Amino acid sequence: MKGTRLNTRIRRVIATGAIAVAVGPMLAACSGGDDGGDGDLTEVKLQLQWLPQAQFAGYYAAVEQGFFEEEGLEVEIIPSGGDIVPQDALANGDVDYAIAWVPKVLGSIEQGANLTNIAQIFQRSGTLQVSWADSGIEEVSDFEGQRIGSWGFGNEWEIFAAMAAEGLDSTTVEIVTQDFNMNAFLQGDIDAAQAMTYNEYAQLLETPNPETGELYTPEDFNVIAYEDTEGAMLQDAIWADTDRLESDEEYEETTVAFLRAVIKGWAFARDNVEEAAQITLEAGSSWGPSHELWMANETNKLIWPAENGIGVMDPAAWDQTVAGALAAVNEQDQHLITEEPPASAYTTEYIEQAIDDLGDEVDTVGSDYQPIEVTLNEGGN
Amino acid sequence: MTTALADPTSPVPETAPVARSGHRRTWVARLRAAVLGLLGLVGVAGLWEGYKAVGPEEGVLVGENRVLPRTTDLAMPHVWDMVQRLFEPVTSLGDAEPLWRVVLDASVVSLGIATVGWLVGTSVGLLLAVLMQRVRIAEWGLLPWIVLSQTVPLIAFAPVVRSWGSRIEIAGWEWPSWLSVAVIASYLAFFPVAVGALKGLQSPDRIHTELLRTYAASATDTLRKVRIPAAVPYLLPALRLGAASAVIGTVVAEVSTGYLDGVGRLLVSYAGQASGDPAKAWAPIFGAIGLGLVAAGFVALLGALMRNYRRGEAV
Numbered sequence: 001m002k003g004t005r006l007n008t009r010i011r012r013v014i015a016t017g018a019i020a021v022a023v024g025p026m027l028a029a030c031s032g033g034d035d036g037g038d039g040d041l042t043e044v045k046l047q048l049q050w051l052p053q054a055q056f057a058g059y060y061a062a063v064e065q066g067f068f069e070e071e072g073l074e075v076e077i078i079p080s081g082g083d084i085v086p087q088d089a090l091a092n093g094d095v096d097y098a099i100a101w102v103p104k105v106l107g108s109i110e111q112g113a114n115l116t117n118i119a120q121i122f123q124r125s126g127t128l129q130v131s132w133a134d135s136g137i138e139e140v141s142d143f144e145g146q147r148i149g150s151w152g153f154g155n156e157w158e159i160f161a162a163m164a165a166e167g168l169d170s171t172t173v174e175i176v177t178q179d180f181n182m183n184a185f186l187q188g189d190i191d192a193a194q195a196m197t198y199n200e201y202a203q204l205l206e207t208p209n210p211e212t213g214e215l216y217t218p219e220d221f222n223v224i225a226y227e228d229t230e231g232a233m234l235q236d237a238i239w240a241d242t243d244r245l246e247s248d249e250e251y252e253e254t255t256v257a258f259l260r261a262v263i264k265g266w267a268f269a270r271d272n273v274e275e276a277a278q279i280t281l282e283a284g285s286s287w288g289p290s291h292e293l294w295m296a297n298e299t300n301k302l303i304w305p306a307e308n309g310i311g312v313m314d315p316a317a318w319d320q321t322v323a324g325a326l327a328a329v330n331e332q333d334q335h336l337i338t339e340e341p342p343a344s345a346y347t348t349e350y351i352e353q354a355i356d357d358l359g360d361e362v363d364t365v366g367s368d369y370q371p372i373e374v375t376l377n378e379g380g381n
Numbered sequence: 382m383t384t385a386l387a388d389p390t391s392p393v394p395e396t397a398p399v400a401r402s403g404h405r406r407t408w409v410a411r412l413r414a415a416v417l418g419l420l421g422l423v424g425v426a427g428l429w430e431g432y433k434a435v436g437p438e439e440g441v442l443v444g445e446n447r448v449l450p451r452t453t454d455l456a457m458p459h460v461w462d463m464v465q466r467l468f469e470p471v472t473s474l475g476d477a478e479p480l481w482r483v484v485l486d487a488s489v490v491s492l493g494i495a496t497v498g499w500l501v502g503t504s505v506g507l508l509l510a511v512l513m514q515r516v517r518i519a520e521w522g523l524l525p526w527i528v529l530s531q532t533v534p535l536i537a538f539a540p541v542v543r544s545w546g547s548r549i550e551i552a553g554w555e556w557p558s559w560l561s562v563a564v565i566a567s568y569l570a571f572f573p574v575a576v577g578a579l580k581g582l583q584s585p586d587r588i589h590t591e592l593l594r595t596y597a598a599s600a601t602d603t604l605r606k607v608r609i610p611a612a613v614p615y616l617l618p619a620l621r622l623g624a625a626s627a628v629i630g631t632v633v634a635e636v637s638t639g640y641l642d643g644v645g646r647l648l649v650s651y652a653g654q655a656s657g658d659p660a661k662a663w664a665p666i667f668g669a670i671g672l673g674l675v676a677a678g679f680v681a682l683l684g685a686l687m688r689n690y691r692r693g694e695a696v
Contacts, residue, residue, distance in 0.1 A: 045547070051639060051650065081639030081649065083539045094547040180653040181662075183455055199653075206657035210454070281474070284641050286650035288472040288658075379658030381473040 041074035042254055045095040047086040051079045052284040054295035055198060055236070056099065057276040058121070058303075060283045062265030071257040079284075082153075087115055090239055096251075097258065102234035102318075103325050103336060104154035109345055110337045116245055117346035119238040119259055119311030120318075121266065122302040126235060127158050128201055129224040130185070131192040138222050140229055141166050149178040149185060149193035157336050159194070161324030162231025175331045182207070192224070198298035202291055206380045215378060231328075233321045235302070238262065238311070242344050252350070259354035263310055267362045270300050273372055291380025297371050304366035311351040318346060426460045433457050458660040466660035467667075480664050484647060488668040491631050491643040492675060494559050498566025499627035499676070503620065505567065506574025513575075514582040514608065515600065524579075531572050535630075539565060539637040562634040562643070569630035570623040577619025581612025613690035620683065624676040632669055644668045 048056055059077055062068050068075040078095060080086060086098035087105045091113040105115055129148070131137040137146060140162045150156040152175075160170050176190050182203050185193035195201040201223070209216050226232045238259070244251040269276035277289070277296040285292055308314060325336045355364045433452045440456075441449035450456050458466075467484075470477035509527065513520040542564050546556035585607050593603045635645025647665035655662035684691070 051641070051646065079639040079641060081636045081646070083536050083637040084543060084639055085540070088540060089544070092544050094544050180649060181655040183656055186455060186656060187451060187453065203653070203656045208657075286471075286647070287654070289474050291654075377473065379654060379661065381658070 041069065041072055042257075044068075044073050044075045044097065044254065044258060045078055046075055047078050047080065047084070047089045047095040047098040049080055049086045049098075049100055049236075051081065051286075052077070052280055053199075053287060054277050054280045054285065054292050055299050057269040057280050057296050057299060058262060058266030059099075060265075060280050061268045061272075061276050062261045064279045064283070065265065065268055067261035067264040067268075068258070071261045073254065073257060073261065075258070075261075077283075087113055087239060090115060090241060093241070096240075096254070098239045099236055100239055101154065102237055102321050103157045105237075105239060106322070106325050106341055106345070107154065107336050109341050110339070114242040114344075115239045116242045116344050117237045117313065118240045118245075118255060119262065119351040120234055120313045120346070121238060121262075121311055122234065122236040122299075123306055123314065123317070124302045125158065125225075125227045125232040126197045126298065126302050127155075127226045128195045128197060129159070129192045129226070130195045130201060130204065131222045131224075133220055133222055135191060135222060137192050137224075139224060140231070141168065143192065144168060144172045146191040147174045147176050147189070149176050149190035151178050151194060155194065156330065157325060157328050158226045158231045158233050160231075160328035160330050161233065162226060162229040164327040164329065165230035165324070170329050170331050171333070173331065197225075197301070198295040202294045202298075202376055202380065206288075206291065206376045206378055208378060215376070230320070231324055232317075233324055234317055240350075245347075255350045256353050256357070259311065259351050260357055263354060263358060263364055264362055266303060266310055267364070267366070269296060270304050270366055270369060273297055273300060288377065288380035290375065290377040294374040294376055294380075297374050300369070301371050304369035306365055307367075309352070309355045309364045310366070312348050312355070313346050429457065430460055433459070455656070455659050458663065462660045463663045463667075466658075467664055471661075480661065484644065484664045484668040487642060487644040487647050487665070488672055490559075491628075491635065491645065491668075492672055494563050494635075494643065495566055495624075495627045495631040495672065495676065497563040498631060499570050499624055500567075501563065502567035502570025502572075502627060503574050503623055506571040506619075506623065507578055509571070509575045510578030510582055511604065513579050514604075520579070524576075527572060527575055530568070535565065535633055535637055538568070539634055542568075543638050558638065558640055559642075561638055562631055562640050565634035565637075566627045566630035570627040573619045573622035573626065574616075577615050577622070578612055581615030581619075582608045584615060585611040610690045613687050617680065617684045617687070617691070621677065621680045624680050625673065628669075628672050628676050632672070644672065 046059060048059075052060065056077070059075075063075055063077065078084075078089075080089075085104075085108075086095075086100040087108045089095050090098040091108065097118075099121075102117065102120075105113070105117070109115055129137075129140075129143075136142060143159075143163060148159060150159055156175065159175075163170055163173070176184065178184060178190065178194060182193060182195070182200055184190045186204075186207065193200070195204070204216055204221065205218070207216055208214065209220070240255055241251075245255065273296050274293060277293040280296070281287075281289065281292050287295070303310060306312070322337075322340060326338070326340075328336050330336075358364060432449070436449060436452040438452055440447045440451040454462075467481040468479055471480045471483045509523060513523055539561075543558070543561045546558070546561045546564075549556040582604070589607050589611075590603060593607060598606070631643065632645040632648065634640070635643040636649050640646060644665050648669065651658075651662045651665055
């Protein structure tokens with residue numbers, strides 16, 4: 001009941017908004033011939049799934065290095081604070097492209113959003129479940145009866161997919177919602193905490209152990225990488241509006257140009273990881289420099305080497321993600337999706353075109369990619 | 382009895398003009414307020430450190446629920462660590478500013494947005510109140526919606542506001558992202574003003590409004606001469622609530638929409654760094670408290686300016 005009332009309210013609000021939307025362009029049209037002041041650049045909006053940080057280094061590098069501009073694009077990168085859901089912003093037409101994890105968007109697609117994965121930038125899952133070295137939690141099958149940390153909001157599905165693959169009942173674990181930091185784990189409220197290789201795991205290694213006064217080291221923890229389990233799901237991908245891809249040739253061209261610049265951006269971040277971290281710091285990341293560099297380096301590891309070329313979907317990984325999404329049941333007995341996504345859910349057409357266009361100009365595979373060694377300082381500073 | 386008379390050592394002669402004595406009394410009152418405020422601050426710090434010193438490391442639990450927090454340095458950093466952290470550079474980057482400076486800059490940005498939100502919200506609230514007072518049917522029609530408007534959760538509202546904003550473009554002017562934050566703040570701020578002002582405008586005794594009718598005063602004159610002055614004692618608490626709502630709305634909406642320059646974003650970002658740098662996470666909280674104090678102080682100033690209309694109210 002409350003839902004209906006809320007919907008009515010929102011609909012009313014939207015109707016008011018619609019007037020503003022209708023009047024806005026009219027006024028804009030009246031002013032006439034004022035658009036595109038900087039030459040003939042096409043304006044593109046890219047919605048991120050979080051605040052600026054090195055996880056998105058390739059996009060910021062493409063802006064800073066002028067790769068988008070070379071392609072005739074003026075790209076505005078829009079951060080999110082959490083309530084702005086990238087795939088919703090894209091489906092609403094607020095932005096042209098969005099970065100989001102595959103399982104979350106699969107859920108949105110099943111609920112009616114018409115979106116297409118045009119580039120699977122992260123080829124590997126960066127999610128870990130971290131426990132203390134003496135906890136005895138060494139693999140997913142040890143989760144039973146434990147307090148398992150997760151951020152929720154669609155970040156928890158790998159846990160349930162991995163548990164389903166082990167034949168574990170999701171109701172046997174207690175899911176504890178995690179904060180932005182690792183304090184709940186450090187203080188013993190969580191037995192195994194969710195952590196991204198590029199962020200929260202580093203937070204642990206930046207924290208002094210109160211017993212020794214020294215920073216924690218990898219030996220202090222057990223780490224389960226979902227990438228090594230059947231629960232692994234594809235993460236950061238670039239999504240586009242399916243209808244516009246099908247009907248709007250200009251949008252298709254923009255998509256390929258956009259991807260060419262993105263590839264150059266990520267190749268730059270691979271070959272100049274320190275500079276890439278500097279770029280995201282200047283773009284507004286608030287992490288300390290050692291944490292930012294760690295993040296840039298770990299993000300590279302999720303992308304490179306890209307055997308099929310950066311962004312090209314590995315069908316096996318897609319199938320595994322879909323299978324995991326179908327199998328996963330959360331602790332409240334809910335499913336993420338109940339049927340296979342439509343064929344339009346991903347395409348490699350545009351990214352392959354972009355890779356072809358670039359030819360030898362850029363190394364799009366990175367077969368000899370080597371990560372650097374990053375030393376974390378206390379607090380990431 | 383004046384302070385001067387009460388104090389035998391006072392150099393002020395008994396025949397001192399009343400104005401002088403009154404002047405001195407306000408200074409004593411101000412000094413006392415400042416000392417009390419400072420004592421309060423010291424008291425809070427003392428309570429914090431005292432509990433941290435004697436409280437159990439695991440906090441106090443009633444059954445499964447923790448009613449008092451843990452006393453570890455992670456959960457409750459020492460007061461001096463938090464203060465010291467404020468004066469250290471925000472990161473180890475060569476050109477990093479001290480933490481207090483970053484928090485202050487962000488707080489000023491947030492204050493600006495909250496002010497815009499408060500002004501818009503107050504104007505809308507006052508207009509609605511006047512409309513509802515004048516037109517009975519508007520009150521019946523609008524008031525339930527105004528109450529209902531506050532039940533829309535921010536998590537649903539924030540994306541909608543930003544979504545419209547991203548579509549509005551008037552004559553080359555694009556909707557800036559801070560405006561989405563201000564709109565959300567004003568949405569929270571207009572409510573207490575509308576409800577409080579309506580109550581205030583309806584507060585004059587019938588005998589007063591009827592007196593004005595015998596003078597053949599117009600509705601506008603009645604509004605100006607009777608209703609608005611009578612509404613002031615109701616309006617001030619409403620404005621104070623509105624200011625608090627605007628500040629909270631700004632900080633929450635900044636987090637919600639991913640606005641980068643305000644104190645809300647620092648709250649989230651530094652919370653993410655609270656494991657390795659626990660004292661840093663408290664800096665934006667101090668900034669947010671400062672925002673609230675400035676907002677409350679501003680409304681208190683307004684109250685002082687409208688002192689003449691606050692008869693019958695304990696000032």
